[in-house]
Amino acid sequence: MPEAPLTSARIAVTEDDDELRELLVSELAERGFQAVGFASAEALYRHLAVQSCDIVLLDIGLPGEDGYAVARHLHQIASVGIVMLTARGKSDDMARGLSTGADLYLVKPVDMDVLAAGIASLRRRLSSSERITAAEPTPRWALVAGGWKLRTPDGVELSLGEAERVFLRMLLEQPGEPVDRERLIAGMTESPADFDPHRLEVLLHRLRQRVRAASGHALPLRAVRGIGYLWLHEGG
Incomplete structure (x- = not known):
């Protein structure tokens, strides 16, 4: 062969x-x-x-x-x-x-x-x-301005709300590893029991739309069934 x-x-x-x-x-x-x-x-x-x-x-x-x-x-x-x-x-x-x-x-x-x-x-x-x-640096997604803005690989910066800031920071802290919904919710509110989990889906949907409208990029983030969410880029 x-x-x-x-x-x-x-x-x-x-x-x-x-x-x-x-x-x-x-x-x-x-x-x-x-x-x-x-x-x-x-x-x-x-x-x-x-x-x-x-x-x-x-x-x-x-x-x-x-x-x-x-x-x-x-x-x-x-x-x-x-x-x-x-x-x-x-x-x-x-x-x-x-x-x-x-x-x-x-x-x-x-x-x-x-x-x-x-x-x-x-x-x-x-x-x-x-x-x-090979000599060109690899562009990265990053949180800047104290975490209040998301920078896309081509340099577009998108202002974030408090919930979006916490949501993305927790995911970017461990790229490639799913973050469970309970942990995300606990980081976003002082009253997790009163937080509707569907708000995470709404937040992500709106954030995807805002990122695509501002930069044309797809947010490199995926839902992991039965667990939570996963950031796909190493190093953020």
């Missing part, structure tokens, strides 16, 4: 079919890639919050957030290659996938040698781009 060049690439295989996901991870690992598998977008986001990768191999028909939305979000928050691998082979599906951020669009079933070659080719292109931009 031929070995693909640049096989040290780290691949995040995001596929909800357990059997196919295990097969893809196994086949890529046999070719020397560092491959790990995830069954949902949420699992992928939690991984990326604490561990970077080079390429995301992405199914479209995921539970919850579909592959189109995942590609769009990844394109905004992370420097990764995106390979869509899906059973949807129509031209409009392909056009939609590429327009939402996919670098490569492949249709199932796919020959593993073709997939490996495509990944290696994409990794070469990404490596060339990385060398060009």
